[in-house]
Amino acid sequence: MIWSMAARSLTRHRARTMLALAGIAISSAMLLDMVMMSSGMRESFRELLESRGFALRLSPRGTLPFDGEATLGGAAALIAALERDTDLTSVAPVLGGSVHAPKGEGAVTAFGIGLSPEAQGDYVLVRGRNASAPDEVVMNRAYLTASGRRVGDTLTLAAAYDPQLRTFAGVQRVTIVGEARFTYLASDQSAVALPLATLQAMRGSDGRDRLSLVMLKIRPGLDPDSVGARIAREQPRVSALSTRSAVKQAEERLGYFRQLALVLGSISLVVGFLLVSTIVTVSVNERLGEIAVLRAIGVGAPRIAAQVMVEGLALALSGATLGLGLGLVTARWLNSILTGFPSLPDHISFFVFEPGDALSALGLLVITGFVAGALPAWRAARLPIARTLRTEAIA
Numbered sequence: 102m103i104w105s106m107a108a109r110s111l112t113r114h115r116a117r118t119m120l121a122l123a124g125i126a127i128s129s130a131m132l133l134d135m136v137m138m139s140s141g142m143r144e145s146f147r148e149l150l151e152s153r154g155f156a157l158r159l160s161p162r163g164t165l166p167f168d169g170e171a172t173l174g175g176a177a178a179l180i181a182a183l184e185r186d187t188d189l190t191s192v193a194p195v196l197g198g199s200v201h202a203p204k205g206e207g208a209v210t211a212f213g214i215g216l217s218p219e220a221q222g223d224y225v226l227v228r229g230r231n232a233s234a235p236d237e238v239v240m241n242r243a244y245l246t247a248s249g250r251r252v253g254d255t256l257t258l259a260a261a262y263d264p265q266l267r268t269f270a271g272v273q274r275v276t277i278v279g280e281a282r283f284t285y286l287a288s289d290q291s292a293v294a295l296p297l298a299t300l301q302a303m304r305g306s307d308g309r310d311r312l313s314l315v316m317l318k319i320r321p322g323l324d325p326d327s328v329g330a331r332i333a334r335e336q337p338r339v340s341a342l343s344t345r346s347a348v349k350q351a352e353e354r355l356g357y358f359r360q361l362a363l364v365l366g367s368i369s370l371v372v373g374f375l376l377v378s379t380i381v382t383v384s385v386n387e388r389l390g391e392i393a394v395l396r397a398i399g400v401g402a403p404r405i406a407a408q409v410m411v412e413g414l415a416l417a418l419s420g421a422t423l424g425l426g427l428g429l430v431t432a433r434w435l436n437s438i439l440t441g442f443p444s445l446p447d448h449i450s451f452f453v454f455e456p457g458d459a460l461s462a463l464g465l466l467v468i469t470g471f472v473a474g475a476l477p478a479w480r481a482a483r484l485p486i487a488r489t490l491r492t493e494a495i496a
Contacts, residue, residue, distance in 0.1 A: 121380045122420050125373050129424020129466055132369040134432050134452065136462040139362035141436075141453035143348060149449060150344045152284060153222035155193065155316040156325040158347070159332065159339040165350075166342065167197055172311040173338060176301075182336070183315065188328050191318035193220040196300050196308060200293055201262040201269065202248050208262045208269070211244045211291035214283075215300025215308075222284070222316050224294055228252065229279025235299045239279040244291035252277050258293070260303040271303035315339075366462070373420070373466050377413045377473035385409060385477045409478035410471060417470020421463040429454065 161171040173179060176194060183192045193216065200213035214223055218231035224239065229252045232239045238258065240250070250256055253276070260271030275295065283292045301308040319328050329341030432452040439451045 117380070117383075118416075121376055121416060122423060124376045125416060125420025125466075125470070126423035126427055128369040128373040128376070129421045129463060130428035130431055132366050132373075132462050132466055133424060133428030133459055134435070135362040135366035135369065136458050137428075137432050137452040137454055139359050139366075140455060140458060141451050142449070144453045144455065145450040147344065147348045149285070150347055153316075154318050155191075155222050156319050156344055157317040157329050157332070158342045159315040159317065159336075160313070160342065162338055162340050164340065166314045170198075172196070172307075172313050173315075174311055175338075176310045176312040179312070179315070179336060179339075183317065183332075186332070188319055188323055188331075189317050190320055191220050193217060193222050193316040194297055194312050195223065195314040195316065196297055196304075196311065197313040198260065198300065198304060198308070200300075200303075201259045202250075202256050203259075203269065204248060206267065207264065208259075209244070209248045209291070210262070211240075211247075211293050212286065213258075213260075213300055214292065214294045215297040216294060217297055221294070224281035224283045224292075227280045227282055229277075232275075232278055232295050235296055236273070236275050237278045237295070238275040239281045239294045240277055241281055241283055241286075241288075241290075241292045243289055244293055245277075245280060247291050250277055252280055258295075258303070260300070260305070260308070271305055273299060273303050275299075370466060370469055373417065374469045374473045376420075377416050377470040378476065380416060381409060381413045381474045382477045382480075384412060385480065406478040410474040413474025413478075414467065414471045417467045417473070420470070421466050424466075425459070425463060428459075 158166050159173075160166045161173050164171045176196075180192060180194050183189060196215035198213050198215075199210055201208040201210050216223060218233050221231075224241075226239070227242075229239070240248075245251060248256065255274065255276045257269075258273050258275050259269035262269050281294060282288075283290075283294075286292050297312075301311065304311075317328075317332075319325055325343035326345060329343050329346075333339060333341045432454070436450055436452045
């Protein structure tokens with residue numbers, strides 16, 4: 102009965118109610134998008150780091166992975182010690198650096214990754230096979246396009262290039278045996294992968310027995326932070342970074358986005374509250390005589406208050422439902438714009454839909470709408486019957 106009376110009250114002025122629902126839906130969509138953005142990059146970054154199963158990353162002491170050009174010396178001894186560690190199930194050494202391929206009177210530059218093909222976690226093959234021989238290489242689509250090559254071609258790669266003298270150093274003749282998609286690099290960033298020993302030899306003294314990074318998989322059930330702390334004590338030259346710590350550091354650097362999401366989300370809640378409160382108040386003001394008559398024939402104040410609050414709840418619930426769909430559409434559109442920025446990995450997203458967080462946010466908006474009807478409901482319940490009827494009769 103109360104719901105049907107609330108529905109009749111809201112449908113008396115359909116245009117006004119529809120405009121109010123549109124405003125509440127936009128507020129709901131903004132709130133949902135802000136919730137998705139506040140957790141989106143964190144969860145997206147976590148999924149990116151966990152996608153290949155490596156829970157720990159070792160880098161030169163005091164640096165982050167590929168933070169500058171710092172490298173680890175004594176790579177062979179370090180890898181041997183790690184492979185003897187019973188807490189580890191896989192050891193993936195990585196050396197990074199620029200490589201250059203001659204093209205015309207210049208060179209095409211790419212980010213080169215030296216690794217062990219059997220334990221690598223940096224790329225996923227699209228076609229072809231891994232580069233296992235010293236003179237084999239895997240490239241991504243961006244570098245194949247830039248260099249004008251294709252799988253099966255042979256070309257010359259160099260570890261250094263002097264554009265003024267147009268000379269190359271650390272030259273290696275290689276065959277392209279596969280095309281890959283590099284997990285941690287942007288899709289438009291040119292990249293190649295070749296055996297670790299090959300890149301070390303090409304870099305000469307700068308690469309001899311050196312590494313940029315070591316990625317580690319640990320036995321199930323072990324705490325990555327504890328294992329990393331132990332390794333750092335045993336190997337004083339390295340810093341150990343777990344996925345959990347990396348996500349925490351990323352959250353600190355992305356604090357601006359979370360603050361922005363909090364501010365805009367709070368604004369959307371306030372706007373939703375004001376819209377519901379305004380529409381319900383106007384509706385009550387238009388029905389003062391009707392409410393007074395109902396009170397005069399014996400309808401209790403709690404029932405009148407409940408009907409008015411149900412109107413606010415119905416507005417908020419309907420607006421939140423519409424806002425859910427609108428928010429998902431706008432989030433997808435905004436995400437396509439933001440992820441189009443250069444130098445972002447393919448798998449990074451700014452908006453990630455988490456059902457629990459989304460329902461909590463929209464539920465908060467519904468509760469806000471219900472509360473927004475409290476003031477007009479209190480006014481309707483305390484309406485002076487005789488004076489209101491006299492005023493309405495004179496009017």
